Amino acid sequence: MLDQMIARYGRRLYGLCVTLCAGSSIEPEELYQETWLRALERWEQYDSARPFEPWLTQICVNLYRSSLRRFLRSPIWNGFSTGEEKERTLESVAAEEQEDYTALRQAVENLPDRLRMTVILFYYRDRDLEETARILAIPTGTVKSRLNRARQLLRKELADETDLFL
Missing domain, CATH: 1.10.10.10 (Winged helix-like DNA-binding domain superfamily/Winged helix DNA-binding domain)
Structure with missing residues (x-):
C-alpha cells in the first residue's frame, strides 16, 4: 500500500520539500525521506475517509518546521555576532549553486x-x-x-x- 502511495504522491511531495527547503540549510532529500518514514510510523492514525495528500503534506510541513527550529537553535547557527558574518561563513562552506x-x-x-x-x-x-x-x-x-x-x-x-x- 505504501509503495502505491509513494508512486502516486512521491513527485509532488518531493517538489514540496524542494520548495520548502529553498534558501535554507535543510536538505529536501532528508525532509522527503523523513516525511515518508513518519507517515509509515503513523499509518494507523490516517483516516482513510479523508484525502491522503493533505495528511502527508501536513506531516511534511510539521517536520520542516521542527527541523528549522532545531537548526536555528543549534550552537553553530547562533555562534556568530552578526547575520552577515553567518551568511559569509555559510556561503564559504556551501557548495556553489547556480541561480536560475x-x-x-x-x-x-x-x-x-x-x-x-x-x-x-x-x-x-x-x-x-x-x-x-x-x-x-x-x-x-x-x-x-x-x-x-x-x-x-x-x-x-x-x-x-x-x-x-x-
Whole structure:
C-alpha cells in the first residue's frame, strides 16, 4: 500500500520539500525521506475517509518546521555576532549553486517563513483556504490575512517588474 502511495504522491511531495527547503540549510532529500518514514510510523492514525495528500503534506510541513527550529537553535547557527558574518561563513562552506530563479521565486523565498509556507501551500501546491488552514493548524481567516500580507510584500519587492500582475 505504501509503495502505491509513494508512486502516486512521491513527485509532488518531493517538489514540496524542494520548495520548502529553498534558501535554507535543510536538505529536501532528508525532509522527503523523513516525511515518508513518519507517515509509515503513523499509518494507523490516517483516516482513510479523508484525502491522503493533505495528511502527508501536513506531516511534511510539521517536520520542516521542527527541523528549522532545531537548526536555528543549534550552537553553530547562533555562534556568530552578526547575520552577515553567518551568511559569509555559510556561503564559504556551501557548495556553489547556480541561480536560475525568477524574480517572483526569489521574492517568495525572501518572505518571512510563516508567509512563505502559506504562499507555497496555497499557490504552489493548489490547496484551498480550508486545507491550508488545516495543514498549518491555523484559522482560515489567518490564512487569508497571511496571503494578503504576502501579496503586499511581493508587490512592494517586485515593484520594478512590469510583466508581473499580482
